Amino acid sequence: MSLKKSGADYARHEIRQMAGYVPGRQPLPGSKTVKLNTNESPFSPSPAVIQALSQVLANSDLLRRYPDPQSLELRRVAAALVGCSADQVIAGNGSDELLRILLDTFVEEGEQVAFFSPSYSLYPVLTRIRGGSAKILPLFQDGALYQPQLDGIKLFFLTSPNAPLGFSFSNDYIRQMAENLDGILVVDEAYADFALENALPLINELDNLVILRTLSKSYGLASLRVGLGFAGAALINELDKVRDSYNLDRLAQVGARAALADQAYLQKTVALVIQERQRLTSDLQEMGFTVEPSQTNFIFVTPPDGCAADTLYSDLEKAGILVRYFSDPQLSHGLRITIGTRDEMDQLIIVIKELMAS
Numbered sequence: 281m282s283l284k285k286s287g288a289d290y291a292r293h294e295i296r297q298m299a300g301y302v303p304g305r306q307p308l309p310g311s312k313t314v315k316l317n318t319n320e321s322p323f324s325p326s327p328a329v330i331q332a333l334s335q336v337l338a339n340s341d342l343l344r345r346y347p348d349p350q351s352l353e354l355r356r357v358a359a360a361l362v363g364c365s366a367d368q369v370i371a372g373n374g375s376d377e378l379l380r381i382l383l384d385t386f387v388e389e390g391e392q393v394a395f396f397s398p399s400y401s402l403y404p405v406l407t408r409i410r411g412g413s414a415k416i417l418p419l420f421q422d423g424a425l426y427q428p429q430l431d432g433i434k435l436f437f438l439t440s441p442n443a444p445l446g447f448s449f450s451n452d453y454i455r456q457m458a459e460n461l462d463g464i465l466v467v468d469e470a471y472a473d474f475a476l477e478n479a480l481p482l483i484n485e486l487d488n489l490v491i492l493r494t495l496s497k498s499y500g501l502a503s504l505r506v507g508l509g510f511a512g513a514a515l516i517n518e519l520d521k522v523r524d525s526y527n528l529d530r531l532a533q534v535g536a537r538a539a540l541a542d543q544a545y546l547q548k549t550v551a552l553v554i555q556e557r558q559r560l561t562s563d564l565q566e567m568g569f570t571v572e573p574s575q576t577n578f579i580f581v582t583p584p585d586g587c588a589a590d591t592l593y594s595d596l597e598k599a600g601i602l603v604r605y606f607s608d609p610q611l612s613h614g615l616r617i618t619i620g621t622r623d624e625m626d627q628l629i630i631v632i633k634e635l636m637a638s
C-alpha cells in the first residue's frame with residue numbers, strides 16, 4: 281500500500297473540513313421553469329447594454345487586447361451617479377469578489393468576522409477560506425433588533441436590506457455601528473435599489489464604512505458579474521492592491537457602464553418589480569400567508585397552518601415553479617420568493633391556490 285498522500289490531502293486543513301457554498305439552482309437555458317429562486321431581475325437589461333456589447337463584439341480587435349485594468353470609465357460613471365469621486369469606487373467581478381477582497385485586505389488569520397444570521401450565507405464560507413473566525417450574531421433579541429457587542433470584531437458584514445427577510449437597517453443604526461466598531465463595517469446593499477433608504481451618503485462621514493452594490497439584481501445583469509464598492513479613497517486604495525489587475529473583462533466594463541448610464545430604464549423596471557411585490561404580498565396575505573415587509577425584489581413568506589414550507593416548495597417545483605427553501609431552522613418555516621413579471625406572479629398565485637385547495 282502506498283503511503284503517498286493523494287493530491288486532495290494536501291489541501292489546507294480548513295478547506296478539507298468545510299462544505300463549499302451551495303448557490304441557488306440554475307436550470308439550463310431554455311428550460312420552461314418559472315425561476316423565482318435567486319433574486320434576478322425578471323427583465324432583460326437596458327437595450328443600451330445590448331447595443332454597447334454588440335459594438336465590442338463587432339470589433340474583434342478589442343477582444344484581442346486586455347481590458348482596462350482599472351475599470352476607470354465604469355468607476356467614473358458610478359461615481360458621478362452617486363456624487364463621489366472615481367477613487368472612492370472599486371469594481372469587482374460581482375460583489376462576491378469584493379467580499380473576498382475585503383477579507384483578504386483586512387482580516388488576519390484568526391481575527392473575528394461578524395455577521396447576522398440569517399443573512400447572506402456566503403459570508404461564513406468566505407470567512408473560513410480566509411482563516412478568519414466567524415462571529416455569528418442573532419438578528420433579534422426580545423422582539424427588537426439586536427445591538428451587538430462589537431469588541432474584537434475586525435470586519436462586520438451587514439446585509440441591508442437583509443436577505444432573506446427583506447427589511448432595511450436605518451442609517452442611524454449603521455452610523456452607530458460604524459462609530460462603535462474598531463474595524464471595518466461593510467454594508468452589503470445588493471437590494472438597495474428597491475429600498476426607500478440607503479447608506480451611500482454615509483461614506484463621506486465614516487472612514488471605516490464600505491458600501492457594496494451589485495448590477496446582478498436591479499440592473500438585470502447577473503451574468504456579466506459586476507459589483508461596486510464605495511468608501512473613502514484611502515480605503516479603496518488598499519482594496520485595489522489586493523484586486524486582480526484584470527478582474528473585470530471588457531464586456532462587463534462596457535455593459536455595466538451602459539446600464540448605469542440608463543437610469544430611466546432602471547427606475548421603470550424597479551417600479552414594476554415593486555408594484556408586483558405589493559400585489560403578490562396582498563394576494564398571499566389574503567390566502568393566509570404571513571409576509572415579511574420587504575424593501576427588496578423578493579419576499580419571505582410563511583404558509584398558513586397545515587401547509588409546510590418544504591412540502592409547498594416541492595409541490596411548486598413539480599409544477600415548474602422554482603422558489604428558495606432554506607433548511608436552516610431559523611428559516612425552514614418559510615420560503616423566499618423572487619418577484620417576477622406580472623404573468624409569472626399570476627401563474628404562481630394560480631398554482632398556490634390549486635395546491636391549497638387540493
Ligand SMILES: Cc1ncc(COP(=O)(O)O)c(C=O)c1O
Nearest residue numbers: 374375376400443470494496507
Ligand atoms: C446579500 C447579497 N450580497 C451579494 C450577492 C452577490 O451579488 P453578485 O452577483 O454581485 O456577486 C447576493 C446575491 O444573491 C446577495 O444576496
